[in-house]
Amino acid sequence: MAMQAAGTDRPATIHDIAAICGVAASTVSRALSTPDRVNIRTRARIEAAAAELNYTPNSQAKALSSGRTGAVGVLVPDITNPFYFDLIRGTQLQLKAAGYTQLLVDTEESDEVEASTMEQLRKSADGIIVAASRLSDESLLASAAKIPMVTINRDVAGVPAVVIDTPSATTQALDHLISLGHTRIAYMAGPLTSQSSTLRWTALAAAAEDRGVEVRRLGPFAPKTQSGAAAADAAVHSGVTACIAFNDLIAIGMLQRLRERGIRVPADMSVVGCDDIFGADFCNPPLTTMASPIEQAGRVAVSMLLAQLNPLAGGGSRSRSLMPTHLTVRGSTGAAPVAL
Amino acid sequence: MAMQAAGTDRPATIHDIAAICGVAASTVSRALSTPDRVNIRTRARIEAAAAELNYTPNSQAKALSSGRTGAVGVLVPDITNPFYFDLIRGTQLQLKAAGYTQLLVDTEESDEVEASTMEQLRKSADGIIVAASRLSDESLLASAAKIPMVTINRDVAGVPAVVIDTPSATTQALDHLISLGHTRIAYMAGPLTSQSSTLRWTALAAAAEDRGVEVRRLGPFAPKTQSGAAAADAAVHSGVTACIAFNDLIAIGMLQRLRERGIRVPADMSVVGCDDIFGADFCNPPLTTMASPIEQAGRVAVSMLLAQLNPLAGGGSRSRSLMPTHLTVRGSTGAAPVAL
DNA sequence: CAACCGATGACAACCGATTGCCAAACGATT
DNA sequence: AATCGTTTGGCAATCGGTTGTCATCGGTTG
Known part of the structure; x- marks a missing residue:
């Protein structure tokens, strides 16, 4: 809503804000992430300046220093399989709502691609959701030890899972x-x-x-x-x-x-x-x-993963979630043909 | 293939490699990214050590210092629309082949979500591919000025586009x-x-x-x-x-x-x-x-974007690509009913 | 033998944030 | 007025790389 002055070509940083407000960059960082650590008046000034400059934190830098990337990998065996459409939408919506970015990867039904992707994601994602993994129980467990993980339709002891029943x-x-x-x-x-x-x-x-x-x-x-x-x-x-x-x-x-x-x-x-x-x-x-309930399964998987990432005092996170299913009868089934 | 010693819990960094080889971290960096800048013998030692430690560069750090993230945003209006699945697969395959990561975002048919996503992606992606944008020509042009962009099925002067004919x-x-x-x-x-x-x-x-x-x-x-x-x-x-x-x-x-x-x-x-x-x-x-040829359109879009990102001497990148289409006749069309 | 040169590698600044630690400032208490 | 505790904000290190600059070294040339 603010009248936005023609932005400079380069996105604003906390240093720009710090310079404007006459405070140190660290103070700006605190004002934005730990509001209680800073005087309410300076905070107001900083917030105003941030809004004025249309500041958005650089996610790379944030990731580097804080260790968390704000991204979650979602691995599906075949992105063109309509089954995953709804799943992906479910994860996407829930992740976005929580401020996370979705890294979608098609593993092409290949355990090798899946494994190498996990290894790579280990550094660029805070956690991963793996649908219908083609990996062995051991590999899956090994990966789960390295990065928070939730599986979908794959039940391995020790790895939180959403299972569609x-x-x-x-x-x-x-x-x-x-x-x-x-x-x-x-x-x-x-x-x-x-x-x-x-x-x-x-x-x-x-x-x-x-x-x-x-x-x-x-x-x-x-x-x-x-x-x-x-x-x-x-x-x-x-x-x-x-x-x-x-x-x-x-x-x-x-x-x-x-x-x-x-x-x-x-x-x-x-x-x-x-x-x-x-x-x-x-x-x-x-x-x-x-x-x-595929989309819902995606949402639940995200919730379980986030619970794992941010262990709030409140709720002990479930490690397993069973999604109910039911038979939908349409035209492709009918009475058995009369035996000849 | 190498006998991998039980990895330490923390991924290896160039400093680890540097320590092993007795060289400076910068030398390791050069050996890996600018092989010609370093002696072939030291390079070999470094490469061996890197392989031994199962080293993979930290993409966040790389992004921060080099300014390029190795990620490309792909914006689609509705992820559950099957049309986009082939498109997404096309972009995904081509991006992966080029070593890029795909950031898939569903903009929910909303111009606002689309615009804010672009603003955010501006820092976390090297470029974006926008399918069937709902934005105005002006907004699109403004965004394209800030981040390399290729549109799909959206023709705006000044923005490279793949148009399905x-x-x-x-x-x-x-x-x-x-x-x-x-x-x-x-x-x-x-x-x-x-x-x-x-x-x-x-x-x-x-x-x-x-x-x-x-x-x-x-x-x-x-x-x-x-x-x-x-x-x-x-x-x-x-x-x-x-x-x-x-x-x-x-x-x-x-x-x-x-x-x-x-x-x-x-x-x-x-x-x-x-x-x-x-x-x-x-x-x-x-x-x-x-x-x-939807999947192909996705691939072409990626190629055009990458050409924009890495302007090689070789080919001047096209700024517009028209994908041919044809009519596939099936059973839903037939002779007009006889007028009464 | 001196001047020169390209190849090589180390040093250090930097990217943009976070965060531990410390010091200044302030109010309150005795 | 001296002491103490609490805010509040700055300094500087750090994350893991990249890259400009410069010193060094061996070898070549005049």
Whole structure:
């Protein structure tokens, strides 16, 4: 709102302010960061000058001397996977609200890129949030020892985590399919290094055994729509009447392939996805899927990380947060075809 | 590959290396950044020590003293818009290849957030890439004077830009619709502050006049699928038989709404989108849309920015880059309904 | 043999902030 | 008026590098 004089070309520093107010630079620093340490009158002068000069602290310098960078790294395996859209937005919003900057990195589904990124971030970030890590438990633990970390969808003892409870949703999905009369069901697995995929399969297999139906595991398939073609063919070939895919990308890809092959969904084959990503509601047919509060998961992860960074007296920070999920039924699931 | 001794808890600095090699810290700095300035033998010793200590330079310190941060800000209006995901991936890949870090910021379609972010980035980034800026020409120019900048889909004299040539694609879309017999066509406009939307409309209106068909402008509509409902209703109400939407999100939203209302696509209404985002190929019906090389646009933007940052003798950097587009015809367009 | 030269490496200032420590100033108490 | 405690603000070191300047050294040239 202040009438801003044409700024000099160089951003103002605390020294500029100090010169104007006739105080030492350290006093300016104190006035701005430890207001109680300085007389209220000088503080007012300094604040006025700061506003006048449109002063903003240099984050590099601040980072160098204080040791904290005000940045948080967010690592995702594949930035073009819509699942991460909402996650990233969640982290971004929450980080910005807390005055932090988000360093987004696409690790390209590679454990090496992930590891080297972490090493680099160790100096340029105060903490990191790692979604769907492809690293081994040991590597993850080792990294977590060096820099505050929160994982998402990756549960390792000793590392705070936000876990989206898709495993329990698979049970809902299974019951949904069973209620529709399906008895031969397949699980289209995700990457072998994905803990989520493993957990979903474990939960699903247990529930299947419990209910006395057959669920076979097919794959692994890369979490991309392109893999859906192979997944669809594998499902058809295996003779199942319904499948639960590791995620929506694979499921959507399957839908496309099944359509190409003239296999009707859900009349001939039911498909269940996971995550309820962008597109799950408008694909053809709309996808029955396990919906997760993804953006919220991102926010929670940030909160947990910040709690770790600024251990306030108030709240002991949780080290684990389980996000509830539920099955969203749409058009891709239906009654099992009548046996011939 | 080196047998890494258990690292000390604190990352190594050039002083550590200097101590080991018995040289001054400045020599270490030169050996690493200006290899020619130092004897090849000492350089070798220093490099060996650096490798041994697993040394990585502290980016904050480097930034502070050298004035360059090694980071580039990427501003997008809405991080959850799939259009930007390919863009972000393009910038991310190219930046990483050049050794830069990407600072991704979602400006929430707000000019204020955009402006304040730029001001902040001015100190913590070497340059910025602004996609679909919502700022005025003046503000943009003013900011570009303070920090190297490349815009995407925003053409302002004096600011290097990557422009995806969707306006000319609208002509293709129009001809496509005309060839199908449509004569009453609508353009579903995007945000008023979106230059892309304006340019598309201008090109479309000109082409329409040239061809003697009627194209009316409806909207504006927010670039989200939710806005598609209003857009669909507006289109139906206006009595057109085909529409060209500002982008795929609106188009996909329209598809959903039209389906709800029992209006068949393309039998009763043809719909053309723009961008060919994730989902355009598997919505129902698949969307005819103007495809853009989005990821490539991101890469080009980065290249242009880096050329600006490191003005090599070799190539004069282009200040404008036009990315070609083409119409991808799918199922959402068809022959005009027979007039009653 | 003296003058000269390029290569090499050390010194020190600096980037912009933070922070421990100390001293001046001030008011209050006895 | 002397003492004491508390504010308040300055000095200077520090973070980890970069870079301008200068001294030194070995070798070459006239």
